[in-house]
Amino acid sequence: MHMADPQSRPTLARIDADGAIQEAVEAAGASTRARFLRKAALGSAALLAGLSQPARAARGPKQDTAILNYALVFEYLQAGFYTEAESLGTIRAMASERETWARTLGAHERAHVRILKDVLGRRAVAKPFFDYRGVTEDPNGFTRTAVAMEDLTVALLGGQAPRVSDPGLRAAFFSLLTVEARHAAWARRIMGFQPVASAFDEPKTLAQVDRVVRSTRFLVSRPGSEGKRSPRFTG
Amino acid sequence: MRSLAGSRVLRIALVAWAILVAVAVWAALTGRLGDDTRSTAAVDRRPAGAQAVLPDPVPPAFVPPEPRALSGLDHVSWWSPVSRSTAVRARPGGNAPVIARLSTRTPEGTRNLVLVLDRRRDARGTLWVRTRLPILPNDAVGWVPRSALGGYGSVSTHLVVDVRRLTATLYRNGEPIFETQVGVGRPENPTPTGEFYIRNKLTRYANAFYGPVAFGTSARSPTLTDWPAGGFVGIHGTNRPDLLPGRVSHGCIRLRNDDILALERLMPVGTPLTIL
Numbered sequence: 017m018h019m020a021d022p023q024s025r026p027t028l029a030r031i032d033a034d035g036a037i038q039e040a041v042e043a044a045g046a047s048t049r050a051r052f053l054r055k056a057a058l059g060s061a062a063l064l065a066g067l068s069q070p071a072r073a074a075r076g077p078k079q080d081t082a083i084l085n086y087a088l089v090f091e092y093l094q095a096g097f098y099t100e101a102e103s104l105g106t107i108r109a110m111a112s113e114r115e116t117w118a119r120t121l122g123a124h125e126r127a128h129v130r131i132l133k134d135v136l137g138r139r140a141v142a143k144p145f146f147d148y149r150g151v152t153e154d155p156n157g158f159t160r161t162a163v164a165m166e167d168l169t170v171a172l173l174g175g176q177a178p179r180v181s182d183p184g185l186r187a188a189f190f191s192l193l194t195v196e197a198r199h200a201a202w203a204r205r206i207m208g209f210q211p212v213a214s215a216f217d218e219p220k221t222l223a224q225v226d227r228v229v230r231s232t233r234f235l236v237s238r239p240g241s242e243g244k245r246s247p248r249f250t251g
Numbered sequence: 252m253r254s255l256a257g258s259r260v261l262r263i264a265l266v267a268w269a270i271l272v273a274v275a276v277w278a279a280l281t282g283r284l285g286d287d288t289r290s291t292a293a294v295d296r297r298p299a300g301a302q303a304v305l306p307d308p309v310p311p312a313f314v315p316p317e318p319r320a321l322s323g324l325d326h327v328s329w330w331s332p333v334s335r336s337t338a339v340r341a342r343p344g345g346n347a348p349v350i351a352r353l354s355t356r357t358p359e360g361t362r363n364l365v366l367v368l369d370r371r372r373d374a375r376g377t378l379w380v381r382t383r384l385p386i387l388p389n390d391a392v393g394w395v396p397r398s399a400l401g402g403y404g405s406v407s408t409h410l411v412v413d414v415r416r417l418t419a420t421l422y423r424n425g426e427p428i429f430e431t432q433v434g435v436g437r438p439e440n441p442t443p444t445g446e447f448y449i450r451n452k453l454t455r456y457a458n459a460f461y462g463p464v465a466f467g468t469s470a471r472s473p474t475l476t477d478w479p480a481g482g483f484v485g486i487h488g489t490n491r492p493d494l495l496p497g498r499v500s501h502g503c504i505r506l507r508n509d510d511i512l513a514l515e516r517l518m519p520v521g522t523p524l525t526i527l
Binding site for chain 2: 099100102103104119120122123124126127128130131134135145146147148150153182183184185186187188191192236239240241242243244245246247248249250251
């Protein structure tokens with residue numbers, strides 16, 4: 017199998033205008049309360065629900081909720097990514113093997129969103145607005161970004177799964193993690209990278225994940241399409 | 252005598268050798284070679300030890316639903332915010348004639364949106380997006396560079412206003428979910444017909460004439476071209492519900508306040524609008 021040059025491995029090297037992911041990171045306990053509130057003040061209504069979480073939540077139900085919400089943001093990000101590429105016809109234009117892979121992963125990520133929203137109920141963060149910067153419209157960019165996104169999700173879940181306090185939630189979280197790991201291996205194989213890069217997966221801290229996600233700028237403020245000015249329509 | 256004795260010894264030796272070979276073959280076939288004690292211990296250790304030491308798996312608190320293929324795309328429409336001011340061209344390509352300019356803000360100060368109709372790459376590989384435009388003449392479309400737009404938003408709703416029947420019907424996934432009677436433009440200031448979209452939503456303003464909610468559309472009055480802010484057609488409430496339904500406005504689509512509040516809950520910005 018042809019292996020691509022490791023130097024050309026995808027990096028999420030652009031994007032997160034308003035720090036929506038950052039808010040979820042901090043809600044999960046990675047940063048300070050002050051920074052969290054400052055970010056919240058700057059906007060990103062999408063994840064304001066995360067504000068209810070303490071900056072360093074004690075291990076327990078509150079921390080579990082914060083971690084699940086953080087995972088939900090990632091699932092939104094991934095589900096939106098695959099769904100947009102499929103809706104715009106990018107996936108349909110790909111070779112058969114890649115098309116099957118992309119459609120399958122999209123269906124999985126949408127299922128993950130549904131279940132996490134169900135579990136969180138009213139505590140679930142709202143779906144953020146995404147700007148995928150054109151990668152959902154370019155087959156090569158799409159595939160390369162998918163590899164990076166799946167790898168990052170594995171690193172995120174690997175780092176957070178042990179912190180989930182409820183045993184049943186933790187068991188479910190690990191099940192999501194193993195599926196995401198298979199996604200990552202499949203994506204790597206599709207792209208011609210080594211499916212299993214090393215003998216041991218190094219979990220990433222929330223701060224590390226946050227840095228990568230912020231660099232993508234995929235998460236942006238929802239366009240301000242609502243206002244309070246008096247209308248001047250024709251009446 | 253010596254040769255007879257030697258022959259007997261030879262026969263006995265051959266029989267003994269044959270017995271040994273037969274025993275060896277039988278043992279090999281039945282796996283009886285090797286250390287019986289160690290083999291038995293290994294067999295004993297696995298199931299008994301596992302049952303005694305390893306607990307059952309923890310049942311997961313949730314199990315995701317069955318993954319579903321994407322469906323219902325026939326009723327999905329896409330919109331995008333204008334992220335930088337740009338020229339709109341008649342065809343995809345930097346050399347095509349400019350037919351309009353798009354700004355990033357609406358006259359109401361909200362982010363300008365366009366409805367996405369198609370996408371195409373030009374000869375240089377630049378991606379262009381065909382959009383519906385909030386300009387006169389109504390029904391105008393044009394091409395803008397993808398780089399001038401932000402992320403894509405999607406809706407599965409579609410509002411249809413029938414100026415003859417004086418009705419507004421909201422569809423979701425192709426099914427009607429809301430219908431009401433409306434007021435439309437007087438004959439001298441008719442509500443324009445054609446294909447448009449919902450561009451913004453205004454609330455909490457202090458002007459009872461427009462009711463509690465006003466949606467801005469991409470439609471413009473063909474007669475009131477000097478109206479402040481460009482003569483855009485709105486969909487809004489009213490302080491004169493007694494006039495509805497009827498041909499009573501300057502082109503706007505008026506709903507009773509209860510109806511506009513119900514529509515607000517159901518219709519997102521970016522929804523396509525057909526005025527028949």
